[in-house]
Amino acid sequence: MAKTFxxxxxxxxxxxxxxxxxxVVIPGTExxxxxxxxxxxxxxxIKPGVITVVRAGSEREQFVVFGGFADITPDGCRLLAESATRVKELDRADLARRIEEVRAEVQGARDHETRTKAEEFLGQLTTLEGALLPA
Structure with missing residues (x-):
């Protein structure tokens, strides 16, 4: 039996x-x-993506996160997410709304740095949308 944390x-x-x-498999920024x-x-x-949790007996559960950070130690991992939900509870309309909000941020960006960060986040969200919610 594998060790747990x-x-x-x-x-x-x-x-x-x-x-x-x-x-736990996490979508780190690196x-x-x-x-x-x-x-x-x-x-x-943590970038927008899917977290996969593996429990004893190989039982798996997945969560969608929209950024945050993880503090990992030898005996534990605490992930503080900007927003998170179980994959099975994901709302397509909510994800589409988030994407539209970020598109508006890209359009309204007043400087190069802000625009670049918004474009990167938009790319992550659209990749996540394609992976989770195929047309």
């Missing part, structure tokens, strides 16, 4: 998950990473 997924609205898990028990300490930014 405590994983917490927290959004501003609520604590979505707090339990012992075998592994790339996807798998967290397991006794992981080296690290903090990483």
């Amino acid at each position: 405590t994983f917490e997924l927290v959004s501003p609205e609520r604590l979505l998950l707090s339990e012992e898990v075998e592994q 790339g996807e990473m798998t967290v397991m028990a006794e992981h080296a300490p690290v903090m990483t930014g």
Whole structure:
């Protein structure tokens, strides 16, 4: 049996998950990473994407996150998300609304840095939309 660690997924609205898990795959800003028990300490930014939680017995659950950061230690991982929901509860209209809001930010950007960040976020959201909600 694989070792477990405590994983917490927290959004501003609520604590979505707090339990012992075998592994968590997170969409880090530097790339996807798998967290397991006794992981080296690290903090990483989180980009919009899917988190996959693997419980004992290989039971899986997926969550969609819209940015945030993760604090990883040898005995746990706490992910503070800007917004998060279970994949099975994802609302297509909400995702489309978020994409339109970011498109408006791109159009209204007053400087290059703001525009570049908004364009990057828009790209991440549209990639997420394509992966989760095929037409």
